[in-house]
Structures are given as structure tokens and as C-alpha cells.
Amino acid sequence: MKAVIASLIALLALPLIAGDIHGKVTAHSVRNSADAIVYVDKIAGKTFPPPAAHAKIDQKNMQFLPHVLAVVAGTTVDFLNSDAVLHNVFSPDACADHFNLGTWPQGQSKSFTFKKECFASLLCKVHSEMEGFVAVLPTPYFAVTAADGSYDIKDVPDGTYTVKVWHPKLKAATKSVTVKGATEASFEIAK
Amino acid sequence: MSMHRRGLGFLCLLSALLIFIKVPSASAIPAFARKYETSCQTCHTGFPKLNPFGEAFRLNGYRMPKETEEQIKIKPVSLGAEAYKKMWPRAIYPSDLPGQVPLALNVKMASVYASSLDDSGHTIVHNDFQFPQEANLFAGGTLGEHMSFLGEVTWSENPDGSSSTEIERLHLQAGSFIGPEHLFNIKIGKFAADLDDGFHEMWLSTDNGVDNLFTFNPIGLHGGTGLSDAGAISLPVNVKGIEAYGVAKHRWFYTVGVVNGLGPSASGNVDGNASKDVYARVDYKFGGMGLDGDSTGVTLPPENWRERSFRVGVLGYHGNGSGVDFPLTDDTGATVNVQDRTFNRAGIFASWYYDDLNVFGVAMSGRDRLDTFAADGSLSNAQSFRYNSWFVQSDYVILPPLQASLRYESVTPPGAAGVKSLRALNASMAYFFYANVKTMVEYRRDLSESKNYQLSTILRFAF
Numbered sequence: 256m257k258a259v260i261a262s263l264i265a266l267l268a269l270p271l272i273a274g275d276i277h278g279k280v281t282a283h284s285v286r287n288s289a290d291a292i293v294y295v296d297k298i299a300g301k302t303f304p305p306p307a308a309h310a311k312i313d314q315k316n317m318q319f320l321p322h323v324l325a326v327v328a329g330t331t332v333d334f335l336n337s338d339a340v341l342h343n344v345f346s347p348d349a350c351a352d353h354f355n356l357g358t359w360p361q362g363q364s365k366s367f368t369f370k371k372e373c374f375a376s377l378l379c380k381v382h383s384e385m386e387g388f389v390a391v392l393p394t395p396y397f398a399v400t401a402a403d404g405s406y407d408i409k410d411v412p413d414g415t416y417t418v419k420v421w422h423p424k425l426k427a428a429t430k431s432v433t434v435k436g437a438t439e440a441s442f443e444i445a446k
Numbered sequence: 447m448s449m450h451r452r453g454l455g456f457l458c459l460l461s462a463l464l465i466f467i468k469v470p471s472a473s474a475i476p477a478f479a480r481k482y483e484t485s486c487q488t489c490h491t492g493f494p495k496l497n498p499f500g501e502a503f504r505l506n507g508y509r510m511p512k513e514t515e516e517q518i519k520i521k522p523v524s525l526g527a528e529a530y531k532k533m534w535p536r537a538i539y540p541s542d543l544p545g546q547v548p549l550a551l552n553v554k555m556a557s558v559y560a561s562s563l564d565d566s567g568h569t570i571v572h573n574d575f576q577f578p579q580e581a582n583l584f585a586g587g588t589l590g591e592h593m594s595f596l597g598e599v600t601w602s603e604n605p606d607g608s609s610s611t612e613i614e615r616l617h618l619q620a621g622s623f624i625g626p627e628h629l630f631n632i633k634i635g636k637f638a639a640d641l642d643d644g645f646h647e648m649w650l651s652t653d654n655g656v657d658n659l660f661t662f663n664p665i666g667l668h669g670g671t672g673l674s675d676a677g678a679i680s681l682p683v684n685v686k687g688i689e690a691y692g693v694a695k696h697r698w699f700y701t702v703g704v705v706n707g708l709g710p711s712a713s714g715n716v717d718g719n720a721s722k723d724v725y726a727r728v729d730y731k732f733g734g735m736g737l738d739g740d741s742t743g744v745t746l747p748p749e750n751w752r753e754r755s756f757r758v759g760v761l762g763y764h765g766n767g768s769g770v771d772f773p774l775t776d777d778t779g780a781t782v783n784v785q786d787r788t789f790n791r792a793g794i795f796a797s798w799y800y801d802d803l804n805v806f807g808v809a810m811s812g813r814d815r816l817d818t819f820a821a822d823g824s825l826s827n828a829q830s831f832r833y834n835s836w837f838v839q840s841d842y843v844i845l846p847p848l849q850a851s852l853r854y855e856s857v858t859p860p861g862a863a864g865v866k867s868l869r870a871l872n873a874s875m876a877y878f879f880y881a882n883v884k885t886m887v888e889y890r891r892d893l894s895e896s897k898n899y900q901l902s903t904i905l906r907f908a909f
Binding site: 283284285286347348376377378383384385386423424446 | 526527530538
């Protein structure tokens with residue numbers, strides 16, 4: 256009897272079973288295939304509340320770490336300064352309200368909430384070579400590629416989606432992907 | 447001294463030139479090999495002669511055609527993040543500089559055996575170990591997305607043991623910053639004008655010869671004294687000025703330049719008068735790799751010195767030497783001043799590649815309007831004189847390490863000058879021990895006087 260009930264529950268839950276989208280992004284004309292963001296674009300009729308937990312970017316050894324961060328719209332990002340020198344964070348992009356958080360010393364952090372979808376550049380006025388990116392996305396289904404281009408977006412409900420790839424230096428790519436369990440989708444991007 | 451240098455005197459001068467004249471600089475710049483971690487032979491048939499890809503690299507501002515980030519093995523140092531472009535002009539436009547010190551050294555050693563006749567008809571023999579003859583310190587690289595630079599400081603040892611140092615080239619250039627890619631580039635500084643810099647082949651396989659296009663001296667009571675190192679008014683080896691150049695539709699090349707003219711002036715200015723000299727050149731290349739490195743629709747052999755192509759171009763230079771005095775002693779013993787009031791050079795260039803063979807040459811005609819002023823400043827004579835010079839050279843890659851070259855060159859001074867024509871033959875054989883170490887044996891012979899010849903053995907290396 257218990258087995259029957261368990262089977263019925265499993266059967267009812269089937270449409271809700273999440274799969275994943277995984278694969279490789281091959282980035283041409285750059286040193287490696289890291290830092291591309293693969294994400295599921297807007298899903299009609301669905302909105303996704305931002306997480307309560309803040310995301311974090313560290314400024315360490317004069318670099319933004321991670322170099323590319325993906326968040327869902329509405330997420331607050333904390334910018335920590337781990338260096339012994341002053342750092343600043345600002346964005347030249349209108350979609351990020353041209354924010355400028357001023358300067359602050361080691362061990363402290365300042366926050367900014369990215370309300371709108373955006374691919375925001377992060378710059379430091381004190382060290383003009385520093386550069387980072389926050390990709391503010393419409394869904395929580397995203398992943399950042401490793402150096403070999405591999406990525407894995409977990410817990411994507413079965414269905415058909417528009418999947419996009421964004422890269423700081425290369426042209427974007429788009430593909431329609433039907434997710435059914437573990438689904439593979441690979442991309443090539445170039446200048 | 448009378449400016450009527452005739453016969454033996456001229457030959458003696460020629461032989462002196464054979465030994466000590468400065469030939470145009472030719473680049474072999476291992477700084478680029480370091481940057482891209484690639485062999486010299488990527489760009490050179492055998493250094494410093496450029497292959498078609500090397501010519502595209504040079505014209506592209508010392509960048510690979512269609513260069514990608516991954517080709518640059520030594521990561522440049524950022525002088526501003528890419529996103530700072532969005533901030534301009536509220537922030538300085540982002541750039542970068544070479545990740546390593548972009549310096550390289552070329553060293554040339556020569557053993558020179560030269561025979562010539564003096565004024566009294568006696569044979570004079572020179573046998574010099576010029577170890578080293580010269581060393582060239584190169585700096586070359588890129589600055590950000592559009593700018594690049596090239597510099598060359600040459601240290602050379604004089605026959606008397608003294609040495610001299612010269613900034614042969616030092617220029618900044620900006621490329622493809624407006625309009626279609628490759629179409630408009632501009633350089634400023636001291637540089638080898640693209641008017642003649644594209645004749646790389648000319649001095650690349652023959653390292654130690656008089657180059658007849660650059661060394662004719664038209665100053666004289668009757669229109670010139672033949673070849674001269676210091677007094678040459680011909681095509682310029684290096685210029686100080688501004689030049690625009692570009693490549694259109696992969697195969698057209700053009701250049702125009704505005705440069706300092708004759709000088710210095712008596713008052714010490716670099717340019718001897720208020721006028722500037724101007725030059726222009728237009729080429730077209732049939733077949734082979736495009737001048738911008740494009741190879742669309744062309745099948746090129748893997749041996750990158752080979753191709754089948756024909757490049758042809760016309761060139762012209764206009765100079766104004768008004769106010770720049772060249773003091774001479776006339777036939778009566780009186781001192782006069784000659785000014786090269788206007789001088790024009792017009793020429794045609796052609797280069798034909800057929801696999802391992804490259805035949806090329808230039809024919810040029812020069813016209814000088816010489817004004818002669820008496821000691822009291824009055825104009826005593828004004829006449830125009832014409833001279834002609836041309837050369838044809840054949841280079842052949844026997845095997846990649848073994849390359850041969852044969853050149854015939856001719857200068858015909860104005861008939862009134864009474865100076866003999868020069869007919870010279872230059873044969874050389876180069877052997878590359880490594881891509882950056884070569885030795886050459888070169889024989890040069892004055893075809894009108896068998897006692898005038900020179901045999902040089904040259905060792906060059908670059909690092």
C-alpha cells in the first residue's frame with residue numbers, strides 16, 4: 256500500500272521535476288572560455304523574487320573577484336575591500352543608475368541593489384585598470400562558465416526556453432532549448 | 447676644392463662610400479617575436495627581409511592582421527579597463543602597454559676588403575675587421591587599440607675609432623582610428639618614409655651596398671657630383687614629419703607625407719627654410735596575400751616566403767631648397783653659393799614574386815633647379831639638371847637557410863656635370879645559422895673600373 260502511495264506521489268510530482276542545462280561555451284579570439292554567462296531568458300508569466308541573501312564581490316589584489324557575477328534582478332551585492340589600499344566601485348551604465356559608492360578602506364564593504372536587468376560594468380576610480388561585471392538577469396537559471404567553457408545550470412523545470420550567452424568581450428548568442436531532465440546545449444561565441 | 451670631380455676622383459669617392467656609407471635601416475625586431483612567442487620567420491623571409499605577412503604586420507601598425515587576444519602571449523599591462531571607454535571624455539580613454547620591455551638589439555660585424563683607385567691612379571686596398579660595425583637598439587610595440595611605436599638608435603664605430611650615435615627612427619603612429627580598417631593611418635616623428643620603406647627587399651638581402659636611390663648629390667656647378675653620403679639630395683632615407691598611409695580593398699596602397707626639407711639652416715633650424723617637402727606614392731598588388739594580410743579567395747603555399755604576385759607603384763617627391771646655401775668654388779676660384787631651389791623625384795616601383803624568386807626594382811628620374819649666387823648675393827646662374835637612377839634586384843630562396851641575391855644598379859648624372867655614370871653589380875649569398883643569426887658574403891663591383899670592388903663578409907645577429 257505504501258509503495259502505491261509513493262508511486263502516486265511521484266507521478267503527480269513529475270511535471271515539477273527539475274532537470275539541468277549543461278554543456279560548453281567555446282569562446283573564440285580570447286585566451287580562454289571563462290566568464291561567459293549562460294542564462295534562461297524571461298519566462299512568460301513568471302517572475303522571480305530576489306534572494307534575501309546578498310551576493311558578494313571582493314576587491315582583492317586590485318581585482319574584482321569574481322570577475323563576472325550573475326544575479327537575479329533585485330539582488331543586493333556587497334562590495335568588500337580586502338586590499339590595504341582604498342578602493343572605489345562605480346558603474347558607467349545607465350541600467351545600473353550610474354551608481355558610485357565612493358571609497359572605503361580595507362575590511363569594509365558597501366552595498367548596491369541591482370533592480371533592473373543589466374549587464375553592468377564595474378570600475379574603480381582609484382585603479383583604472385580594475386574591471387568587473389554584474390549580469391542582472393530575469394531568471395535565477397544561470398551559470399558562469401569555467402575556463403574550459405563548461406557550465407551547468409541546475410534545477411531548471413522541464414520546458415522550452417530561450418537560452419542566451421553573454422560575454423564581456425564577445426557577441427551574445429541565443430538558442431531555444433527544450434529541457435527534459437539533463438539537457439545538453441553548447442554554444443560558440445566570437446567577436 | 448673644386449666641385450669638378452671627374453674620373454678617378456669620383457671612383458675614389460665611390461670606393462670610400464662603399465666602405466662607410468650608411469644604408470637605410472632595416473628592422474629585425476625580436477621584441478615582436480617575444481610578444482607573440484613566434485619565430486622571426488613568421489614575418490621574415492630571412493631577417494630583415496619581410497615576407498608578405500611581415501609587410502602586412504608592418505602596415506598594420508606592428509599587429510597581426512585580424513589579431514586576437516590569444517595570439518598575444520605576453521599579456522599587455524592595462525592602463526584602463528575597457529569599460530572606461532563609456533566614460534570618455536570624463537575619463538582618460540583606456541589603453542595598455544607592452545607586457546615586457548619592448549627592446550631588441552641587432553648587431554652587425556663586417557670584414558671588409560675593398561680595392562679602389564686614388565687620384566693618381568694607384569690602387570688602394572682596405573682590409574678592415576669592423577667588429578662590430580654597428581649595433582641597433584630597437585623599440586617597437588603597441589599602445590592600446592590604435593597606437594604603436596617604433597624606434598631605432600644606432601651606435602656605429604667610425605674608422606678613426608670614435609663612435610657615433612644616432613636616433614635613426616622614432617615615431618608614434620595611430621592606425622584605423624577612423625573609417626574602414628586599414629584605410630587611414632598616420633605617423634609622426636622620425637621614420638623611414640613609406641615612400642621607399644616598402645622597398646624592403648632592396649636592402650635586405652644586400653646588406654652592404656651603395657643604394658643609388660638615396661645617395662646622389664645633385665649639387666655642383668654643372669649639376670651634381672655623383673654619389674655622396676652627407677650631401678645626398680635624393681630620396682630620403684629617414685624623414686622628420688607627418689605621414690598618412692593606408693590600404694584600400696586589400697590591394698591598393700597609398701601614402702602621402704609632409705616632412706622637413708633640406709637643412710640645417712645657418713640660423714640653426716633643422717629645416718633650412720619655411721617650406722616643407724612633400725611626397726606621395728600609390729601601389730597596387732596583383733595576386734598573393736593582400737597588403738593588409740587578407741587571403742580571401744587566394745590559395746597561398748605553406749612556405750610563407752612564397753607567393754605569386756606582382757606589385758607596381760608610382761612615387762614622387764617634391765622638395766624646396768630655397769635659402770639653403772651650398773658653398774662651392776667655381777672655375778675661376780671664386781666662392782659661390784648654390785641652392786637647390788626646387789627638386790622633384792619621380793619613379794616607378796615593381797616587385798614580382800614567383801615562388802622562391804623575387805625580382806624587383808625602381809627607376810627614378812630626378813630634376814634639380816640649381817640657382818648659383820655670387821659672393822655679393824646676386825643670382826649669377828639658374829639652370830635645371832636631370833639625372834636618372836635605377837636598379838633591378840633578384841632574390842632567390844635556394845633553401846630556407848640559404849638565400850642568394852644579385853643586383854644591378856645605375857646612376858646617370860646630368861651630362862653637363864661631367865661625372866661618369868655609375869654601373870655597379872652586387873652579388874650576395876646569405877646563410878642563416880638560426881632564424882636570428884646569419885652570415886653573408888657579398889661582392890660589389892664597379893662595372894666601369896675593375897680595380898674598384900669590395901668583398902664583405904658579414905655576421906649579423908638579433909635578440
